[in-house]
Amino acid sequence: MAVVLQVRNLSKTFKKEKVFNNINLDIEEAKIYGFVGHNGSGKSVFFKILCGILLPDQGEIKIFGNILGKDIDFPTEVGAVIETPGFLSDYSGFKNLKYLASIRNKISDKEIIEAIQSVGLDPNSKKSVKKYSLGMKQRLGIAQAIMEKPKILILDEPMNGLDKTGVKQIRELLLSLKKQGTTILLASHISEDIHILCDKVYEFDNKTLVEVNKL
Numbered sequence: 066m067a068v069v070l071q072v073r074n075l076s077k078t079f080k081k082e083k084v085f086n087n088i089n090l091d092i093e094e095a096k097i098y099g100f101v102g103h104n105g106s107g108k109s110v111f112f113k114i115l116c117g118i119l120l121p122d123q124g125e126i127k128i129f130g131n132i133l134g135k136d137i138d139f140p141t142e143v144g145a146v147i148e149t150p151g152f153l154s155d156y157s158g159f160k161n162l163k164y165l166a167s168i169r170n171k172i173s174d175k176e177i178i179e180a181i182q183s184v185g186l187d188p189n190s191k192k193s194v195k196k197y198s199l200g201m202k203q204r205l206g207i208a209q210a211i212m213e214k215p216k217i218l219i220l221d222e223p224m225n226g227l228d229k230t231g232v233k234q235i236r237e238l239l240l241s242l243k244k245q246g247t248t249i250l251l252a253s254h255i256s257e258d259i260h261i262l263c264d265k266v267y268e269f270d271n272k273t274l275v276e277v278n279k280l
């Protein structure tokens with residue numbers, strides 16, 4: 066299997082607090098990786114570094130052969146949901162995604178509509194995002210992350226706020242994306258999601274990252 070993302074000797078400190086030290090990891094194509102660990106163990110910080118939102122103190126990240134921060138500032142083949150997604154609150158879900166899609170101008174309305182449908186929202190709804198529930202916003206965030214069909218998907222607690230049907234829909238969506246070749250990195254406190262979805266599981270513990278058996 067091809068390695069699509071390599072992490073070498075990655076460390077991050079905030080002021081005097083060391084979040085993690087010397088992390089090494091190889092991520093292979095078309096697998097789902099689970100990341101677990103107690104609150105504050107470093108999952109979101111790690112994901113933010115992978116997305117180019119935070120800089121590490123030390124170490125190297127290679128995505129499809131490109132070194133982050135040297136060859137590229139932001140990974141282009143990566144879609145992400147990290148924390149509660151922010152949207153333009155007066156616009157509908159479709160208009161929000163259309164606006165975001167216009168930044169790269171890679172996809173048409175058809176792909177936006179398909180992405181919205183695949184997370185169980187109505188692409189024709191005129192409801193503004195300010196009237197969305199937490200779960201609806203989370204679904205829209207996932208739609209945004211997948212709409213340009215990224216090769217790597219980074220999802221921090223993607224089931225946040227989702228009801229039973231939503232959880233089932235998103236699980237099915239992630240498994241189907243994996244079948245199509247997408248590599249997925251998923252942080253979750255829900256052991257059932259980790260168990261059902263993940264091929265490999267890593268735990269942030271004591272400032273390191275260790276592979277663990279599936280829960």
Ligand SMILES: Nc1ncnc2c1ncn2[C@@H]1O[C@H](COP(=O)(O)OP(=O)(O)OP(=O)(O)O)[C@@H](O)[C@H]1O
Pocket residue numbers: 079082084102103104105106107108109110111
């Ligand atoms: N911008 C920041 N400035 C200073 N410290 C930060 C910052 N972001 C995160 N931290 C600290 O880094 C540590 C790791 O935080 P992180 O958000 O990665 O945890 P997490 O594993 O995602 O937790 P949770 O399970 O609660 O989502 C915490 O101690 C947090 O306080």
